[in-house]
Amino acid sequence: MDGVCEDAIATEKPGEAILGPATNDDQAQVVCPPDAKPWFMANFASVNRPALGKEYMCLLRAWCALESANGFEVGKGNKAKTSAPKPALLNTWIHAGRAGRVKKMPVVSDADTFAMEMWAWWASLQPEWRDVDAAGRREPEREVRDGDWGSALEVRGQNGMLSVVACLCWWGDVLGSRTTPNAHSWLRLVHDVTWVCEQLVVE
Incomplete structure (x- = not known):
């Protein structure tokens, strides 16, 4: 698999915490592109959380590359209807004006419920040729097949992948122990969103 964070996509083993440790070295840092x-x-500053580990920072780097490749355009692409709604916390944040206006970041009150909402929504964004479990119980397949990515993943700017990254940031903030099923679910989704961002850049 080619990508900016290939080394961070690991295979999860039962009972083993594979979240990267929080570090402050240069490799863990992601700098907002100067252009x-x-x-x-504004939104990069709100989701830039090195404490969430190297895998999350790889996601942030992949998201930066995706938006940079599209010239940081606002509102590129059309909104698409999906079979599952956005998490309620995300809708509240969007309607309040996102990071540009919201000074206090959202807090996930029930990580297990949020995980179910996230996986159902993420699965609904995928093209038909992708096999993604809407319950997030297993690692998604990561093989590009014939067919496009669909209108839901073609949206860029504030209405695009930012929403997914922000949700993963809020979810990561309340994980606590890195060995719980919820933490492993979070990591599976971080890996998958990173991979999709990378594929959308090279498409």
């Missing part, structure tokens, strides 16, 4: 537009700068 980013204001909407991206």
